[in-house]
Amino acid sequence: MHSNSDETDVAIEISDLTVAYQRKPVLWEINLKIPKGSLVGIVGPNGAGKSTLMKAMIDLVPKVSGQVKVLGGAVASQRHKIAYVPQRESVDWDFPASVLDVVMMGLYREAGWFWPMKPAHRERALAALDQVGISDLAQRQISQLSGGQQQRTFLARALVQSAEVFLLDEPFAAVDAATEQSIIDVLRQLQAQGKTILVVHHDLHTVPQYFDFLVLINVRAVAWGPIEQTFTPENLKKTYGGRLTILDEVTEAMRRNAVR
Amino acid sequence: MFWYWQVDGWIALAGTLCAIACALVGNFLVLRRLSLIGDAISHAVLPGIAAAFLWSGSRSQFVALLGAVAVGMITVWLTELIRRFGSVEESAAIGVVFTALFALGIMMVSRAEHVDLDPSCVLYGNLETIILEMVPTPLGKMPLVVVELACICCFNAAVLAMFYRQWTLSTFDPTMAQAQGIPVGVFHYALAAMVAVTCIISFRAVGNILVVAMLIVPPATAYLLCNRLAPMIWISALFAGIAAIFGHLSAISLPHTIGFKSANSAAMIAVVAGLLLLLAAIFSPKSGVLVRWLAQRKLSRRILGEDILAFLYRESEVSAPALATVSIQAIADRLKISLSPLSNAGRDMMRSGYLTSTNDGWALTPDGYRHAQNLIRSHRLWEQFLSMETGLGDHRLHSQAESLEHYTSSELRSQLDRTSGSPSIDPHGKQIPPES
Numbered sequence: 001m002h003s004n005s006d007e008t009d010v011a012i013e014i015s016d017l018t019v020a021y022q023r024k025p026v027l028w029e030i031n032l033k034i035p036k037g038s039l040v041g042i043v044g045p046n047g048a049g050k051s052t053l054m055k056a057m058i059d060l061v062p063k064v065s066g067q068v069k070v071l072g073g074a075v076a077s078q079r080h081k082i083a084y085v086p087q088r089e090s091v092d093w094d095f096p097a098s099v100l101d102v103v104m105m106g107l108y109r110e111a112g113w114f115w116p117m118k119p120a121h122r123e124r125a126l127a128a129l130d131q132v133g134i135s136d137l138a139q140r141q142i143s144q145l146s147g148g149q150q151q152r153t154f155l156a157r158a159l160v161q162s163a164e165v166f167l168l169d170e171p172f173a174a175v176d177a178a179t180e181q182s183i184i185d186v187l188r189q190l191q192a193q194g195k196t197i198l199v200v201h202h203d204l205h206t207v208p209q210y211f212d213f214l215v216l217i218n219v220r221a222v223a224w225g226p227i228e229q230t231f232t233p234e235n236l237k238k239t240y241g242g243r244l245t246i247l248d249e250v251t252e253a254m255r256r257n258a259v260r
Numbered sequence: 261m262f263w264y265w266q267v268d269g270w271i272a273l274a275g276t277l278c279a280i281a282c283a284l285v286g287n288f289l290v291l292r293r294l295s296l297i298g299d300a301i302s303h304a305v306l307p308g309i310a311a312a313f314l315w316s317g318s319r320s321q322f323v324a325l326l327g328a329v330a331v332g333m334i335t336v337w338l339t340e341l342i343r344r345f346g347s348v349e350e351s352a353a354i355g356v357v358f359t360a361l362f363a364l365g366i367m368m369v370s371r372a373e374h375v376d377l378d379p380s381c382v383l384y385g386n387l388e389t390i391i392l393e394m395v396p397t398p399l400g401k402m403p404l405v406v407v408e409l410a411c412i413c414c415f416n417a418a419v420l421a422m423f424y425r426q427w428t429l430s431t432f433d434p435t436m437a438q439a440q441g442i443p444v445g446v447f448h449y450a451l452a453a454m455v456a457v458t459c460i461i462s463f464r465a466v467g468n469i470l471v472v473a474m475l476i477v478p479p480a481t482a483y484l485l486c487n488r489l490a491p492m493i494w495i496s497a498l499f500a501g502i503a504a505i506f507g508h509l510s511a512i513s514l515p516h517t518i519g520f521k522s523a524n525s526a527a528m529i530a531v532v533a534g535l536l537l538l539l540a541a542i543f544s545p546k547s548g549v550l551v552r553w554l555a556q557r558k559l560s561r562r563i564l565g566e567d568i569l570a571f572l573y574r575e576s577e578v579s580a581p582a583l584a585t586v587s588i589q590a591i592a593d594r595l596k597i598s599l600s601p602l603s604n605a606g607r608d609m610m611r612s613g614y615l616t617s618t619n620d621g622w623a624l625t626p627d628g629y630r631h632a633q634n635l636i637r638s639h640r641l642w643e644q645f646l647s648m649e650t651g652l653g654d655h656r657l658h659s660q661a662e663s664l665e666h667y668t669s670s671e672l673r674s675q676l677d678r679t680s681g682s683p684s685i686d687p688h689g690k691q692i693p694p695e696s
Contacts, residue, residue, distance in 0.1 A: 096291075096483065
């Protein structure tokens with residue numbers, strides 16, 4: 001299942017990654033390589049560390065150990081090539097901002113943190129809104145958006161970042177069918193442009209239909225590789241079934257002993 | 261009322277500057293759901309001042325400032341620590357930290373024998389006596405307090421303006437901000453430090469209570485009125501200024517009119533700010549009580565109006581002439597509604613051209629007939645759909661459809677029609693009219 005591709009074709013390379021919350025491992029010894037231009041599903045049961053894996057990739061959570069390379073370099077030097085879309089519920093949608101304001105946030109880095117935005121930036125933000133199909137909502141206050149429209153707004157904000165690598169945390173959670181379809185359409189367009197897209201996903205039914213590369217994760221990386229090799233009953237059973245009970249027990253014991 | 265520019269002008273100016281300085285940073289406290297942190301820091305700076313004084317032995321403002329900044333940051337840090345390791349919610353952690361720090365401050369103050377910190381001054385400030393301490397400036401002699409407040413006001417405005425995008429992004433979406441390489445933690449602590457500095461500068465003029473009020477109330481008022489961040493900040497500063505000026509005005513004019521001797525200006529400023537918040541809560545076009553009440557009233561009038569149309573349509577189904585006139589009393593009896601709201605709703609429908617009024621009562625116009633036909637169509641499609649999908653009893657079917665019909669667009673109707681297989685009659689055997 002390990003792809004032996006050339007180094008230059010690797011978008012993300014993770015070696016020996018371990019992340020722990022209060023001494024309990026959330027991710028344990030993750031090693032994987034994601035080839036450039038793939039549309040990757042990160043799949044696993046609740047609490048398996050899917051979101052944490054994504055956050056650890058871009059240094060949003062502290063690592064116990066391990067290394068992540070994005071497009072051959074350390075994350076800190078590649079931030080301008082990475083667009084991250086957090087979970088929709090992680091922000092306060094009552095914030096006083098219009099849809100266009102939120103999309104423009106994706107351009108802050110490029111436009112400079114201080115200088116005024118140029119009309120060209122505004123055009124690009126509007127074009128991104130058009131691409132996700134909500135250009136008519138540009139001036140709408142964000143508190144008035146439906147869940148699907150919120151997710152589209154976030155996707156538009158990622159699109160304007162002209163990134164090479166896109167990380168989306170549960171973009172399909174609680175959105176309507178039309179939104180889900182248009183998000184996956186946009187992701188496929190990005191893939192056609194050679195971008196690498198990682199998506200935390202939890203609906204097993206749509207996995208083979210949406211993705212061409214799969215990371216099955218349950219604290220450990222159970223399997224990873226092209227979808228046709230990894231999306232197998234045995235792998236799914238390993239991921240969702242026998243919950244690696246021995247490892248669970250030993251870590252629980254470690255935690256109990258540590259907390260006196 | 262006696263307004264002396266030499267005195268009241270300076271007091272109003274000091275109040276305004278203080279209110280604006282507080283409101284500027286307060287916006288981000290309110291948006292970060294950290295309103296209580298403002299309260300906490302304003303109390304916790306006391307041990308900061310005391311420690312700075314005990315340690316350095318000087319009463320210089322600068323040392324006190326350093327102490328306040330340190331304690332402001334410690335407050336935020338301790339709160340975060342307790343929240344994380346004590347597994348308690350944020351407000352509980354804040355409650356623990358600031359009361360403990362405040363108590364510590366009181367102890368330190370009472371230990372230091374030659375500290376003259378007057379508790380009432382800490383609470384209410386001393387806006388009335390600021391002109392006693394004048395300093396020369398390039399613009400002429402000014403009260404020291406005014407100079408200090410002008411400095412902190414400009415400082416806060418400058419820091420917010422220079423890092424406006426960082427403040428915005430790290431407030432709205434801290435994870436994304438972090439992913440973009442913004443040091444989110446630095447901004448968090450910087451906000452705490454700015455609140456602490458603002459508090460300590462404002463203390464002498466307006467005291468603790470007004471600082472807390474000015475940090476939170478004008479931004480909260482602006483939040484009710486604004487849809488975007490930049491206007492919210494401007495409006496909060498404007499309201500802060502209005503509250504300061506009108507607060508002082510009423511402090512010198514009101515007491516005489518109601519027979520009191522005097523009122524504290526700082527307290528009156530807080531009162532006016534509170535009144536502005538109340539007005540905003542009532543009249544806000546975004547979420548105000550009044551707007552919601554009006555919308556509710558409009559909706560219930562529309563529903564009643566549509567009920568009249570639907571009733572007249574049903575009458576026309578059984579009696580011969582399609583646009584028959586029915587007496588208003590008969591409609592009122594049938595819809596179980598008194599005459600006055602009925603005639604209001606009827607007038608609305610006449611204005612929309614759906615109803616005509618004759619001596620005998622009301623009749624549908626051709627337009628009204630078409631509108632009513634769609635309502636009845638919605639009603640019966642819903643009954644059919646609900647009976648197919650849910651198997652509700654007949655009585656429940658009717659009452660559900662009765663409320664749903666008023667919210668059903670023609671798109672929704674055609675969708676209902678398709679999913680129920682284009683039925684021609686409803687569960688009660690009544691004809692479902694075609695779309696008009």
